[in-house]
Amino acid sequence: MKNSILARISLQDLAAIGEFLEPFVLRERIVLHEPRKSLDHVYFIESGLVSLRIVAAGSILETAVIGYHGAVGASSLLGGHLPTHQSVVLFPGSAHRIRVEDLRRLMTDRPGIREQLSRYAQALSLHSAQAGLCGVRHDREKRLACWICLASDAVDADVLPITHDYLSSVLGLRRAGVTETLIRFEGQGLIRKMRGVLKLDERKSLEQKACSCYKLISGAYAACESTGSAMEPML
Secondary structure (H helix, E strand, C coil), X not given: CCCHHHHHCCHHHHHHHHCCCEXXXXXXXXXXXXXXXXXXXXXXXXEEEEXXXXXXXXXXXXXXXXXXXXXXXXXXXXXXXXXXXXXXXXXXXXXXXXEHHHHHHHXXXXXXXXXXXXXXXXXXXXXXXXXXXXXXXXXXXXXXXXXXXXHHHHHCCCEECCCHHHHHHHHCCCHHHHHHHHHHHHHCCCEEEECCEEEECCHHHHHHHCCHHHHHHHHHHHHHHHXXXXXXXXX
């Protein structure tokens, strides 16, 4: 299992949950969850990238991206309420999914599974909250660098099949401004732009361009995978 949550649970818990997992192909633009609708499945991502976003009045605002570190739908299951976000596949890949009723029963019977999902949900909650602050407090260059680094972490790759239009829409930025910033990054040797693809060439330097949100969010995921304690949000 490449999924970090499944990789961290005990062999006994993995055997128990494995009986209910089924492989699922993540095709680009598939909607996994709609807001304010009951969940049918939770998806443990193995590869690819899922965009968690708020949709209102014809506009979208992305609050987090979920890759192999996470599980789509787990937070709503733990919270006991209907999901408020839409989950859409951004990069194609694969996942293992489980029916909500089966996972809920396993979480009751096996505290280790609940604990790992709770740790992840805490980090994802911080990610979403910090993304909201970032959109108001940080400039275009810092936000773009942050998004690119977080997406790269989520898919464990330095090549991202992403367009200027997408970055513009989910970050609420003018497309011309996105293009201008990416051209500047390319001129500095940080990335290379190809048709529909961004390649990270100087990852560490790009991280230095990112706002403080990058270290905070990536640190929260790292903490949930070790001690289970995520960091507090900051401006």
